[in-house]
Amino acid sequence: GEWRGTPGRATAVAHPNIALVKYWGKRDEKLVLPRTDSLSMTLDIFPTTTTVRLAPRAGQDTVTFNGRPATGEALRRIVAFLDLVRDRAGSSERAVVDTENTVPTGAGLASSASGFAALAAAAAAAYGLGLDATELSRLARRGSGSASRSVFGGFAVWHAGSGTPEEADLGSYAEPVPAAARDLDPALVIAVVDAGPKAVSSREAMRRTVDTSPLFEPWAVSSKDDLTQMRAALLAGDLEAVGEIAERNALGMHATMLAARPAVRYLAPATLRVLDSVLQLRRDGLLAYVTMDAGPNVKVLCRRVDVERVAAVVRGAAAGGAVHIARPGPGTRLLNA
Ligand code: 2P0
Incomplete structure (x- = not known):
């Protein structure tokens, strides 16, 4: 797939998106499956740039957010996401994650969409998962629902998915929406x-x-x-x-x-x-x-x-x-x- 980078290290850039038809409510918290389809516009401002480097000798993940160590719930969510990527890659190697977020502090704009889209792309590449855009969107969803949409530029629809949780997991990803731009x-x-x-x-x-x-x-x-x-x-x-x-x-x-x-x-x-x-x-x-x-x-x-x-x-x-x-x-x- 197109999301294969140099194993061991990768950098990705993602932008926030604003939903025009909102995502509000989950049917499954663990899998981050939404109750409804949603549709968004990806923006051209406030990119997040994230680098993931594998650290074979490290005993734990290290996460830096705008130059400062991440702690608490933010760190927990990123480590849980890396665990998911490691599980798929069959790897136990820890990582060093560096994130630069340009959303002004307190702008009140969600940074989880651009944050988890960039992390998903960089981590998938660093751990050598060869993902296509659909698979990347599905993966980013597990970090934060709205991140599934930031994988794509312009307008994107995120399908809720249907059926059993396993079926809905497969069916729940975003894709571009045709528009007369x-x-x-x-x-x-x-x-x-x-x-x-x-x-x-x-x-x-x-x-x-x-x-x-x-x-x-x-x-x-x-x-x-x-x-x-x-x-x-x-x-x-x-x-x-x-x-x-x-x-x-x-x-x-x-x-x-x-x-x-x-x-x-x-x-x-x-x-x-x-x-x-x-x-x-x-x-x-x-x-x-x-x-x-x-x-x-x-x-x-x-x-x-x-x-x-x-x-x-x-x-x-x-x-x-x-x-x-x-x-x-x-x-x-x-x-x-
Ligand atoms: C949206 N929002 O569609 C909606 C509208 C806020 C209001 O997606 O729990 O950070 O990580 O899946 O994506 C904000 O929620 O939630 C959001 P989680 P997320 O943009």
Whole structure:
């Protein structure tokens, strides 16, 4: 496969992605099998670069994150992921992992998607697994669900998989979605309204939503239609429809959390101010739609030609928070392979 590098050492680069039809809820925690299909756009900003080197004489894995040793839960998740790769490679060699993440600290953007996509590609190559892109996506999924989508550039759909857990494991991977990219020509304005750590992890929030929210099943059902319509909108190059579907799917996802017991609420007062500013942009005749993930920050989908105008309005509403501009970006790749 294309993901075979120099055994012993490999470096990979991956970018974050933003879901337009969300992944929210698992059917299997260990295998990271989602309850629904999801669809995303990979971004061209904030890459993660990860190098994995095998360390034959080491007694344990060493993980460095932006120059600092990883500890606690972050380290545990990476070591568990390396164990999975070692198991497949029939290897017991430990590794040295070096990760450089360019997402500004506290930007409130998930780094687990780019992080585990880059780690999966680098580790698979370093341990000599010859994976194709589908196999890499399936592997990255085990680190973090959304990482399965960052393997691909542009738009990607992540299939939930079906049947027994073993069958669903095989069927649950991402692949590129055909889109009329030239007609769509989208941009994303990211408004950081709160850079603090989140009160509830997305893992815990998903679990609580699936277990207790009476709105979860209806959202999961309507998400199927959202996905079908999203695929058609992308194929047709209809950015207005893409935005409409993405916005209702994201608001619906937050509604499932608000109805959980106890409620999970990521939306903050500043989030709603940005939502109001986007409504005003629409009244003024611009194409602008929002999506929000497991946090208070807002991503505004708009036309590339409008991005400066949208960013100016959003910057005003975000009241001092940073604003970043992104476009569709590339998939995960190995360096010097
Ligand atoms: C998404 N999110 O589709 C959704 C929407 C957040 C809201 O994927 O437990 O870090 O590692 O599989 O991928 C964030 O969750 O969760 C996420 P795990 P992940 O982008």
